[in-house]
Amino acid sequence: MAELGQLRALVAYEVSRRWRSLLVWGVALGGLGALYVALYPSMKTFMEQYLEQAPENMRRFLGELRGPLTAEQWLGMEFLDMLLPVALPFLVITMGARALAGREERKTLDLLLGNPLARRQLVVSSLLTMAASLALVLAVTWVISYLAVAIVGVELGAGRLASALAALWPMCLLFGALALLLSALVRRSAIAIAVPAVVLIAMYVVEALAQVSKTMEPVRIVSFFYHLGSPIQGDFPWTTVLAMLGGVCLLGLCASIAFERRDLYT
């Protein structure tokens, strides 16, 4: 029970310390979502004409779009499948990297661990902080984007938009957990940021290339973007989401073991 109280205190402190920046993230991403929603009525006809004449490779890149362009297709193409999955992981990658290695670099770890905390509590609280922060940013993004849907009068279900945003949560968290593991291992926050960032960009590029090049198709299996698909246009990817949450737990466990075993420096 005492451990739970400590975890609550750690997460509450970290989230409250960041609430302004989380709000900025949420408002910025929600604002972009709202912008795309607002652009949909005027872009619909233009995009439909463009897609009719677009080269085959471009049509495949944009998700094999045919016929009338729906709001789901438009938001998926521009915002939910392209911008958000690349931008949002950086929020948690930096959080994961700074949770352990960053604290060592800023020399705040000693004071914190002078308290009766187990190292694993710090790892678990960092994961929970990332999960809560992401949820907060996604919730704000959803609220602002859906406000635009209601104001502009676009046909798009609130549940469909929510599930598309929710599907991003475990994927972003997985990159955050990777940063946390590296932070537990290497004691350099720059490395803990750089490696997941490179992996993220590489996965995005692989998936993008696989959509236009048949030779790249077998490789796309390594990309999380491929497994995630485009949830706003179809079913919620339960298997992928559960597998990613399993990956988060596994990386968290490895981070906990690595952090437990290593020396802490100032």
Next chain:
Amino acid sequence: MTPAIVTESLTKYYGRQVGIERLDLEVRSGEIFGFIGPNGAGKTTTIRLLLDFLHPTAGRALVLGLDVHRHSVEVRRSVGYLPGEFGLDVRMTGRQLFAYFARLRGMDSLGWAPMLADRLDLDLDLPMGRLSRGNRQKIGLLQALFHRPQLLILDEPTTGLDPLVQDTFLQILRETRDDGRTVFLSSHILSEVERVCDRVAIVRGGRLAALETTESLLEKQRKRVILVFASPVDPSAFAALPGVTNVQADGNTVILRLDDGIDGVVKLAAQHTLLDLKTEHPSLDEVFMDYYEREERWQN
């Protein structure tokens, strides 16, 4: 009574470099224990091993009777720790920091923090980013003391404090001891160790060079003898006496260091017209330097 700290052959290597080597130490409950040595002697390594921040290469450490690795959390529950270097969340106030740390310790109040802040003249309501270096150090001291720990482990605690605050702080340490609690004080400032510590350990190159009560450490060491004569005398006669070293002559004055009894010096001085004779016990600084010089001579 269970000793506050016991180390048994505690060893830490960083690759091939020695952090500390086979350190055997016992800090008694209810004492102020000074831990002195130059940079790189192994003081901070020892402290970090005691807190389970570092894992030993060999040996073990017990704090308040508990193995520091197996019972790391329990140990830190009873310990107040001030690191030699620390960072603070600059946007937070001291009060917010203590409220946070109190929650982590399961306390429902700020403990002794307000009272100690008052004694050390620290404003708990200012963002810590706006505090001077000395006031940040006070925050560090308070976070080590506010939960009234059984054992205080302090690494260079008076860095950045003005002399008045240093006095108050040393008084707080004495009160901690009088309360039956223990203080493990690592410091470069030997005069403060001399003023407040009951026993002192000197570390050098990761090894224990001496461990004694502060009093006996000072007593045992070579005294300085100052002889003032009516006219200049030949100092070489004094240098030839057994137990006499570092003989210096300056006009009518001869200054020497004395290991053994003073009888030979007095008899030799009496052969001249002696105007004054003074003996001075060395300061801890001198004792410390003496240990180092001896060690270097021995190694050469």
